[in-house]
Amino acid sequence: MSFATRFDELKAMGDLPSPSGVALEIMRLTQREETSIQDLARVIQADPALAGRLLKFANSASVGVRRPVVAIEDVVKLLGIAAIRQFVLGISVLSNYSHGRCEGFDYPGFWSHSLATALAAQALAGLERVIAPEEAFTCGLLARVGQLGLAAIYPDSYTAVLLSCSHADEQALLAREHEKFVTNHREMTIALLEDWGLPAVHLEGIAASYQPGPGELEGASRVQRIARQLYFSGHIARFCVAQAAEQSERLANLEELAFSFELDEASLERLLKKITQAWIEWGRLLAVPTQEVPSLVNLKEELQEKMERQTSASEASNFTPLRILLVSDDELNCKRFTGWLESMGHSVNVAREGREGLSLVLENQCQLVIYEHRLSGASSMKFCRSLREMKRGQQVYLIVLTGPMSGDEAIRIFEAGADDHIAKPFNYEVLQARVGGGERLIRLREEAEQEREATRGYLADLAVANRRLGQMAMTDSLTGLPNRRYAMERMEQAWAEYERNQNPFSCLVIDLDYFKQVNDQYGHEAGDGVLREIANVFRSSARSSDIICRLGGEEFLAVCPDTASAEAFHVAERLRRAVEEHRWTSLNSTGALSISIGLATSLEEMQHWNDLYRLADQALYQAKRSGRNRVCMASSPDRKN
C-alpha cells in the first residue's frame, strides 16, 4: 500500500493534527477564488488572539513595513492571501497541539525548537529572498510537524521509539521510525503539508533540508536555496534551545554554516540577536518556552577561559612529585606532616633521627629534607652541617622546623646550611607554600644541571668533530694514507727526534713505474684502484714504526725513524717485492706493476730534514734511470749509520 493511501486512512481516523476553527475557515475561504480581502479580514477579526498575532507578525522587522500596520485589512493586503493562509495554519497547529497524549514526546520543546526555526528561516529569507519571509516562517514552523503526526497516531509506540533514540541524531530516528511504522516523520511532514495545501516548491525545500549529504545543498536551484536556509535555521534553533555547555560545542558548526552564507562573526551575532529577541517575544505570545541566548562574544570568552582552565589542569597533571625525607622525633608530627605532604602529591620517607636520615638521603636520592627536633636546637645545626658535608646533601633543599626562636638563633640555623626555617606552630598552607618555594628552586637547579649536561655533551661532540676534521685535513681521500701535509710534519718531528737522540733516521721516496701507461691502457678509474691497492700493499708490508704517506700522484714517502740504511734497505726491498708480486684486482690480475725507491739516511752535515728528503729523491731518480723496479741508496762517504 502506498504511503498516500495509508495517509488517507490515517487521516480518516481523525487523529492526525489539523487546523481547526477560524484557521480551517480561513483555509477554506482562501481556496475560493471569489473570496475578497474584506471577507478574510472579517473572519480573522472574529478571533482576536489570531488577529493580534497576525498584526504582530505583519509589523515584525523582517516583513519590512515602513509604517506600523494596524488594520487587519491592511495586513491581508500587505502579506497577501497565500502568506496569511500559511501563517494562520502554522499558528493554529501550534495552538491546538501544544500538548498531546504521547508521553515521550516533548511538546513544549518541539514547539520551542520549531518557533526558533521559523524565526531563523524568516530572518534568513529577509537576507536572501528565495521565498517571502512570511512563507519561510511557516515552512520553518512546520518543517518537523510529521513528528507531531506520529506522536498523535502512535502515542505509546512512539514514546518507545523516542526513548530508544534519545541521544541519536535525526538520521537514526528516521530509520528507527521507519522500522517501527513503515514511515518516518519526514514523509509524514510532507504528506501533512501537502494536505494543508503548501506549494510544491516549499515541500521539496523542506524535504531536502533533512540531513543533507555533503554538497547536496550547494546548488543554486530554488529548492536547494530554500533547503539551505531551512537547514541553517534548524542549526540556529538547536543552538538557541541548547544548554549552555552544548551551545559552546555548537558554536564552531554555526560559524561554519554562517560563513557559507557569507556572514562574518559580527553579522552572525546581529542575526542571532534579532532571532532570539523575536523568539522570546513570540514565545511569550504563544506560550512556548524560550530562553535567553548568550552573545557569541561572551560564549567565546567562556570557551577561552574553560580551555585555559583545562590547560592549567593538564599542566598540573604533569606535576612530578618530589622525593621528600622527613626527619622527626615527634611521632604525632611525623604522621601529620607525612599526611600533608602526601596530600600535596609528594612521596615521603621518614627517619626518626639524624643519622638514619643522612643514609636515607643517599639511598633515596632525596630532593627535599624537612628536619624537626623537639628538644635540641643544637641537633638541628649538627644535622645541617653533616648533610652539607655530603656531596648529595649539598644538592638537597633543607627546611628546618623549630619552636619559636630569636632572629639570632634562626640566622645560625641558616649559617649551618638550612635553606628555609619554619617556626612551629604552623598550618598546612604554610608548609605547602614553603615546600612550593623549595620545589621551584629544586626544579631550577635540576634544569641548570640538565643544561650543563647538554653543554658537556655538545662540547664532547664538538671535540670529536674537530678531531675528525683534523684527521680529514691530514688524510689523503683516495688511499686513506696520511697526506703530504702530514708527511712533512712527520718528517719535521722525526728530524727533531733524530737531532735529540742522534739515532739514524731514514726515508724512502717511492714512485710507481710507468703509471701513465696504466691510466692510458686501463683508464683513470683503474689507475685510482691501483693507487688504493698499493696503499694496502704498503700497509701490510711495512713495519708498524714506518709511516707511509702519499705525497701526491703516484709518489709516496716512507718515514722510518730510528732506522739505519741497511735496515731501511730491507724495508724498501720488502715493499718493492710486495708490489712486484701483487695481483692487481683493478687490472683484472693481468698487468704487473713495479715501484722504484730512493733511500736516504741522515748525515751529520745535514741541516734540515729537507736535505734528507732531497737526497732520497735524487736516489729515486737514480733508480728510475737505472731501469726502475729497484731500490737505490743515496751514497755519501760521510754517511752515518
Ligand SMILES: Nc1nc2c(ncn2[C@@H]2O[C@H](COP(=O)(O)OP(=O)(O)OP(=O)(O)O)[C@@H](O)[C@H]2O)c(=O)[nH]1
Ligand atoms: N689514476 C690516477 N692517475 C694519476 C693520479 N695522479 C697522477 N696520475 C697520473 O700518473 C701519471 C704519472 O706519469 P709520469 O709522471 O709520466 O710517470 P710514469 O708514467 O709513472 O713513469 P715513470 O714515473 O717515469 O716510471 C700521469 O699519467 C698522471 O696523470 C691519480 O690520482 N689517479
